[in-house]
Amino acid sequence: MHSVADAQSPDAVARNVQTVLDNIRQAALRAGRRPESVRLIAATKTVSPDRVRSAIEAGVRILGENRLQEALPKITAVGDCEGVAWHFIGRLQRRKVKAVVGRFQMIHSVDSLDLAVEINRRAAEAGLVQAVLMEVNVGEEATKGGVVPTAVAEAVATIKDLPNLSLQGLMAVPPLSTDPEAARPYFRRLRELALSLPYEGMKELSMGMSQDYAVAVEEGATMVRVGTAIFGARRG
Numbered sequence: 001m002h003s004v005a006d007a008q009s010p011d012a013v014a015r016n017v018q019t020v021l022d023n024i025r026q027a028a029l030r031a032g033r034r035p036e037s038v039r040l041i042a043a044t045k046t047v048s049p050d051r052v053r054s055a056i057e058a059g060v061r062i063l064g065e066n067r068l069q070e071a072l073p074k075i076t077a078v079g080d081c082e083g084v085a086w087h088f089i090g091r092l093q094r095r096k097v098k099a100v101v102g103r104f105q106m107i108h109s110v111d112s113l114d115l116a117v118e119i120n121r122r123a124a125e126a127g128l129v130q131a132v133l134m135e136v137n138v139g140e141e142a143t144k145g146g147v148v149p150t151a152v153a154e155a156v157a158t159i160k161d162l163p164n165l166s167l168q169g170l171m172a173v174p175p176l177s178t179d180p181e182a183a184r185p186y187f188r189r190l191r192e193l194a195l196s197l198p199y200e201g202m203k204e205l206s207m208g209m210s211q212d213y214a215v216a217v218e219e220g221a222t223m224v225r226v227g228t229a230i231f232g233a234r235r236g
């Protein structure tokens with residue numbers, strides 16, 4: 001679907017951003033959705049600050065980082081950009097929570113109640129309310145983190161009671177496959193799960209990556225997390 005060109009030059013990054021935004025738009029229209037209801041998150045792990053800036057200049061407004069120790073210097077290096085937000089999308093260890101809370105507009109990867117409780121505690125200390133998503137292990141894979149689908153309703157009920165967390169939806173990374181269509185049933189399952197919850201304000205669905213974001217948009221994604229299709233293959 002995409003040429004994952006080297007994308008080292010600002011021009012290549014800009015072209016890739018336009019292609020991805022275009023594909024999102026077309027997938028939304030195919031599904032009878034408003035294109036503006038889907039936000040692109042550029043996944044910037046291993047990407048240099050310069051190339052992150054190229055993506056911002058090309059229209060990206062949300063950046064997703066996986067590792068705190070990589071993200072903090074990058075956020076400083078990229079500097080303040082009007083209207084640009086950073087999201088935390090990677091696995092978050094408890095001992096890193098203090099440094100993440102308040103620095104990222106949203107944490108996508110709340111994969112256990114334990115972690116939610118810790119984020120709530122640190123957010124209370126900092127005097128803020130942290131926006132989060134619950135990560136669902138939608139493929140019920142033994143090697144993956146996340147709340148299993150059958151436990152989501154109860155976990156959501158508990159998290160909804162934590163005063164310094166604002167739970168805004170669900171996030172998932174389906175089982176790896178080379179076929180984008182293989183992810184479709186998992187995306188659909190995540191959306192159905194979200195719809196089955198008796199809560200308002202749980203409208204965000206963070207799902208879809210470089211190879212399957214168009215399918216995710218067709219299935220209701222409100223945020224897609226795209227790295228390779230914008231910046232090219234990651235080294236190392």
Ligand SMILES: *Cc1c(COP(=O)(O)O)cnc(C)c1O
Pocket residue numbers: 043045066089090173209210211225226227228229
């Ligand atoms: C790296 C990453 C992405 C983007 O992956 P690509 O296949 O490069 O688009 C999305 N979500 C998470 C959680 C990631 O770690």
